[in-house]
Amino acid sequence: MSHDLTPTLVSFQAATEGFRAGTDSPRDFLERAIDKLEAAEPTLKAFAALAIPRARIVADGASLRWKEGRPVSRIDGMPIGIKDIIETFDMPMGLGSPTASGFQPVRDAAVVHALRDSGAAIVGKTKTTEFAGSYATDTRNPHDPTRTSGGSSAGSASAVGAGILPVALGTQVIGSTLRPASFCGAFGFKPTLGAINRGGSHDFQSHSCIGVIGASLADIWFTTHEMVQRAGGDPGAMGLIGKAELAAPAKPGKLILLQTPAWDDATASAREQLLATVSTMSAAGVQILSRDNHEGVAKFETALLEVMDLALDIVGYESRWPLKSVAYRDRDGLSPSVLTRIKLSDELGLDGYRALLTRRAAMREAFETLAREADAFITLGATGAAPKGIQWTGNPMFNVPASVLGAPALSLPVYEDEGMPLGLQLMGAQHTDERLFAIANYVMAR
Amino acid sequence: MSHDLTPTLVSFQAATEGFRAGTDSPRDFLERAIDKLEAAEPTLKAFAALAIPRARIVADGASLRWKEGRPVSRIDGMPIGIKDIIETFDMPMGLGSPTASGFQPVRDAAVVHALRDSGAAIVGKTKTTEFAGSYATDTRNPHDPTRTSGGSSAGSASAVGAGILPVALGTQVIGSTLRPASFCGAFGFKPTLGAINRGGSHDFQSHSCIGVIGASLADIWFTTHEMVQRAGGDPGAMGLIGKAELAAPAKPGKLILLQTPAWDDATASAREQLLATVSTMSAAGVQILSRDNHEGVAKFETALLEVMDLALDIVGYESRWPLKSVAYRDRDGLSPSVLTRIKLSDELGLDGYRALLTRRAAMREAFETLAREADAFITLGATGAAPKGIQWTGNPMFNVPASVLGAPALSLPVYEDEGMPLGLQLMGAQHTDERLFAIANYVMAR
Numbered sequence: 001m002s003h004d005l006t007p008t009l010v011s012f013q014a015a016t017e018g019f020r021a022g023t024d025s026p027r028d029f030l031e032r033a034i035d036k037l038e039a040a041e042p043t044l045k046a047f048a049a050l051a052i053p054r055a056r057i058v059a060d061g062a063s064l065r066w067k068e069g070r071p072v073s074r075i076d077g078m079p080i081g082i083k084d085i086i087e088t089f090d091m092p093m094g095l096g097s098p099t100a101s102g103f104q105p106v107r108d109a110a111v112v113h114a115l116r117d118s119g120a121a122i123v124g125k126t127k128t129t130e131f132a133g134s135y136a137t138d139t140r141n142p143h144d145p146t147r148t149s150g151g152s153s154a155g156s157a158s159a160v161g162a163g164i165l166p167v168a169l170g171t172q173v174i175g176s177t178l179r180p181a182s183f184c185g186a187f188g189f190k191p192t193l194g195a196i197n198r199g200g201s202h203d204f205q206s207h208s209c210i211g212v213i214g215a216s217l218a219d220i221w222f223t224t225h226e227m228v229q230r231a232g233g234d235p236g237a238m239g240l241i242g243k244a245e246l247a248a249p250a251k252p253g254k255l256i257l258l259q260t261p262a263w264d265d266a267t268a269s270a271r272e273q274l275l276a277t278v279s280t281m282s283a284a285g286v287q288i289l290s291r292d293n294h295e296g297v298a299k300f301e302t303a304l305l306e307v308m309d310l311a312l313d314i315v316g317y318e319s320r321w322p323l324k325s326v327a328y329r330d331r332d333g334l335s336p337s338v339l340t341r342i343k344l345s346d347e348l349g350l351d352g353y354r355a356l357l358t359r360r361a362a363m364r365e366a367f368e369t370l371a372r373e374a375d376a377f378i379t380l381g382a383t384g385a386a387p388k389g390i391q392w393t394g395n396p397m398f399n400v401p402a403s404v405l406g407a408p409a410l411s412l413p414v415y416e417d418e419g420m421p422l423g424l425q426l427m428g429a430q431h432t433d434e435r436l437f438a439i440a441n442y443v444m445a446r
Numbered sequence: 447m448s449h450d451l452t453p454t455l456v457s458f459q460a461a462t463e464g465f466r467a468g469t470d471s472p473r474d475f476l477e478r479a480i481d482k483l484e485a486a487e488p489t490l491k492a493f494a495a496l497a498i499p500r501a502r503i504v505a506d507g508a509s510l511r512w513k514e515g516r517p518v519s520r521i522d523g524m525p526i527g528i529k530d531i532i533e534t535f536d537m538p539m540g541l542g543s544p545t546a547s548g549f550q551p552v553r554d555a556a557v558v559h560a561l562r563d564s565g566a567a568i569v570g571k572t573k574t575t576e577f578a579g580s581y582a583t584d585t586r587n588p589h590d591p592t593r594t595s596g597g598s599s600a601g602s603a604s605a606v607g608a609g610i611l612p613v614a615l616g617t618q619v620i621g622s623t624l625r626p627a628s629f630c631g632a633f634g635f636k637p638t639l640g641a642i643n644r645g646g647s648h649d650f651q652s653h654s655c656i657g658v659i660g661a662s663l664a665d666i667w668f669t670t671h672e673m674v675q676r677a678g679g680d681p682g683a684m685g686l687i688g689k690a691e692l693a694a695p696a697k698p699g700k701l702i703l704l705q706t707p708a709w710d711d712a713t714a715s716a717r718e719q720l721l722a723t724v725s726t727m728s729a730a731g732v733q734i735l736s737r738d739n740h741e742g743v744a745k746f747e748t749a750l751l752e753v754m755d756l757a758l759d760i761v762g763y764e765s766r767w768p769l770k771s772v773a774y775r776d777r778d779g780l781s782p783s784v785l786t787r788i789k790l791s792d793e794l795g796l797d798g799y800r801a802l803l804t805r806r807a808a809m810r811e812a813f814e815t816l817a818r819e820a821d822a823f824i825t826l827g828a829t830g831a832a833p834k835g836i837q838w839t840g841n842p843m844f845n846v847p848a849s850v851l852g853a854p855a856l857s858l859p860v861y862e863d864e865g866m867p868l869g870l871q872l873m874g875a876q877h878t879d880e881r882l883f884a885i886a887n888y889v890m891a892r
């Protein structure tokens with residue numbers, strides 16, 4: 001068996017015609033994934049646990065159904081990876097921390113159950129940084145194993161970017177889905193806050209959500225839609241709004257160029273590529289609003305100067321549990337970065353936290369007002385290529401706004417920097433997820 | 447040793463003077479609780495697991511601190527029970543279901559960690575109905591062991607009502623804290639939605655919250671305040687608003703008599719006692735608004751006709767996870783009532799659920815508008831005495847409004863029916879928890 005390890009995205013949706021025709025099958029698709037996994041995993045270290053025997057049984061059932069023209073869903077038999085902070089009843093839960101050693105959930109997370117119900121073949125748990133925070137895991141970037149895959153959804157981005165899996169689940173509360181997707185050359189989707197049910201996922205912070213990393217817009221949209229139809233959104237939330245079909249390409253009338261406080265931290269090449277896209281769009285008749293020509297954008301860019309501190313303080317306070325509970329039981333199992341975070345957040349206190357919530361609400365209101373003036377925001381997926389080394393998961397500054405604002409965002413693998421992938425990011429008002437896919441489809445078609 | 451099994455509420459707060467004076471200690475208080483527990487538990491069946499050796503060590507530390515005049519909190523050394531759908535790292539988690547057999551959490555829930563941090567001595571896990579739903583557990587009522595203790599916080603209400611514990615935690619999404627408190631002769635508190643951090647509690651529904659059952663208003667307020675100062679509210683919520691001290695008694699200017707759709711289901715004795723209280727209040731100068739003299743109240747009473755269906759449908763949809771995940775793995779371990787609930791909720795679908803959320807939001811808006819016209823609402827804690835037998839946990843109709851509305855509510859053990867305890871319930875607008883305690887203090891002083 002020859003193993004081509006060139007990282008090439010592998011779409012399940014592109015293969016479904018073959019499943020119907022009988023020239024390919026989900027089982028064959030899975031075996032190709034397993035071959036690639038076995039060849040690449042010793043280098044990539046993307047997986048925390050595997051469930052291949054069960055995945056093969058599931059793929060066999062789906063193979064029959066596709067051939068008979070009656071798949072249970074668009075993702076029937078699709079191999080998928082689950083970030084290891086999301087519970088599955090059949091694999092241990094590692095949380096990227098030795099303190100979780102031996103923890104075996106007795107249930108599937110809501111999305112995992114929904115995926116099984118959709119016929120998806122769960123291949124394994126993908127590695128995460130410690131409690132989805134900043135302390136890195138040992139996962140490598142498929143485009144250059146001497147570099148980080150980003151974090152915290154490290155294994156999911158690496159496995160999709162390497163062409164092992166068509167889709168893997170992540171989570172994002174700072175930049176944990178979009179940044180690794182950008183670094184690993186995959187598509188990344190961080191939906192509207194509450195759009196995907198987080199039950200059984202250990203990302204419990206108030207602006208966290210489940211993210212989807214995939215080989216194409218179609219792979220991501222169908223996976224998300226199938227999950228949400230079955231599991232709903234977070235309790236009390238409307239869930240992802242949109243039709244079952246992938247939105248057709250739609251040229252935006254107006255886009256807002258968002259430079260963010262990290263503009264000067266982006267590489268020259270990254271900035272040039274984004275500005276070139278903006279110029280092309282402009283030439284095609286898309287009106288571009290930016291801080292240079294629109295007062296509202298300039299004002300919002302200024303408001304964003306505090307977005308990272310706001311995010312870190314809110315997430316820090318909300319993460320004291322379970323981290324303090326873990327520290328009580330097994331302090332030596334926690335990284336110095338977590339112990340420092342606990343200390344700082346304790347000093348904030350409940351009144352300090354309440355003040356942060358008020359500031360976040362004000363920032364969201366300003367964002368939603370500005371968002372009504374255009375179809376979407378356009379920015380970078382990251383400051384540049386994945387950093388060298390695996391100790392630092394990279395600068396999340398371009399991803400924080402969508403997190404704090406509860407806004408949907410997509411990272412599209414269309415740029416490159418230092419010979420590595422780099423994403424173009426689209427972001428929109430809450431609940432405009434579907435329109436964002438339509439615009440992304442337009443961008444990708446060009 | 448003689449064991450007086452007469453159910454008498456035992457307050458920890460009333461004992462603290464003795465702790466300071468050295469005439470009593472948290473360790474002695476705990477030993478009295480253990481004596482009573484050992485004598486009563488074979489009949490009551492209130493506990494799912496015990497952690498007495500650890501509780502003794504904790505109480506000894508607290509005993510020293512009280513004597514030296516430096517307790518870490520108002521509840522330092524206080525014995526407490528934790529409903530068995532809330533995680534503790536040192537006891538198995540039963541969830542009232544055989545499907546959870548062998549599940550050992552690796553962390554404490556946020557409130558459990560906060561309690562340990564406050565010095566509280568966690569005595570054990572208290573029994574719950576199956577997944578805090580309607581399928582009963584085997585717990586008995588301390589006032590008459592042939593009767594139910596109510597549900598779902600069955601063991602917590604039984605242990606407090608029996609005088610074993612001064613405080614125990616429950617949860618409420620329909621009537622699971624206030625109803626058992628009413629049936630067992632304890633004080634029950636269901637706070638404003640989001641007021642107490644639910645992290646690590648398996649009550650995840652959108653209008654569920656942690657409730658506190660206790661021997662007095664002081665025991666409940668101090669416990670809640672200490673927990674929230676340390677753990678905060680739900681992520682994104684403000685947490686319980688109020689000072690550290692228990693609010694002084696305050697005579698309300700206006701009360702709204704809420705009869706609810708269950709008025710005709712209440713026993714004649716229950717109705718008479720509530721109306722007698724209302725008359726006394728009125729004679730004391732409190733203005734009483736009711737459906738008979740106020741159009742807004744009449745209109746709201748009519749709106750409440752749909753509150754139970756709304757609650758059951760919302761909770762049903764949101765509970766499909768984890769119940770469907772459990773059914774996938776261990777269907778035979780679920781009661782017929784759960785299996786039926788899953789089926790009905792599947793038929794509702796995501797669009798149906800969204801419509802329910804819209805209706806709930808409208809009901810909340812009407813409630814908050816009406817609530818501004820008075821200081822609080824007054825009603826019954828239950829339709830009457832705890833039913834005979836332990837198969838049925840009783841009618842929750844008087845408790846559902848506060849659940850759906852996200853409103854704070856208290857059940858005060860001041861009435862009786864069939865020689866059993868019965869609660870007077872106070873309810874207020876969101877975030878008026880502290881005012882509710884002030885009014886309750888006034889009611890109790892009379």
